[in-house]
Amino acid sequence: MYEIFQYLNSLPIVQHVLTLAVAYVLAFPIGWEREIEERSAGMRTFPLVALASCGFIQGTEGVMGEHPEATARIIEGLITGVGFIGGGAILQMKDSVRGTATAASIWATGAIGVAVGLESYDVAFIISLVTFLTLRLMLPLKKETKEK
Template identity: 50%
Template sequence: MENFQIEWQLVYDHSLHLVFAYLLALPIGWDRERSSRNFGLRTFPLVAVVTCGYMLVGISVIDSTGGEARVIQGILTGIGFIGGGAILTDRDKVSGTASAASIWNTGAIGVAVVVNRYEIAVMLSFLNVITLFFFSKLKDEMRSDENT
């Protein structure tokens, strides 16, 4: 195992990137949720933060062999396929998009850990849990307000 040292500036920079991507996607998700679209409050920020996480991991291995890049590409494709199976449709209602985004996120967490980018893995996990926990309640409240 490589000698692991925490580069605090990198931790700060990566965390800032991830949170910024997340925050920029929240208003889009909020609008889609409010408009009763199928993808919304949880899916948009999760996809934004996970995409940012994959790019940060990709950047950290960019000077390596092309093999690592191909492995990451294969992982992305495979996880996308698995996540697609989590999405269900019933007439005009789609469900499972936040689960699919979360599946994609766990892949990014795994890739980040294997390249020793623990700060990316921790932030991805934290933002995913916060999104699923807090925004599920908010989403339910928005739905109940719609029905009254």
């Protein structure tokens, strides 16, 4: 039993927990914004997408090692998978399409998770900030053009 505890203590769990928490926190404002706008995805979906994306990067780093092509394949799979989730947020109506901003935001949130997983915290922060600001600041413009 002692060996198990020694092994667990040697794992970089604290670093992984902190990294995953950063991905979650950076995605939360985007989810909150979508939630208050009563969109199909919200406060639960966005942080989970970032957390999972980051988790795939973090969880496979031991396998990928110093092989950039392996990292690229993991990221390619994440881009596809997150795009599929985002596609589910798009609704086609008779004369309009809804949910494209939510779908794009889900994709951006996946990118936040990947960036955090790759320790590109500055990129993740910028994606989070720009996505949130785009959703908040462009909303009045969207409502204004709808009224015309």
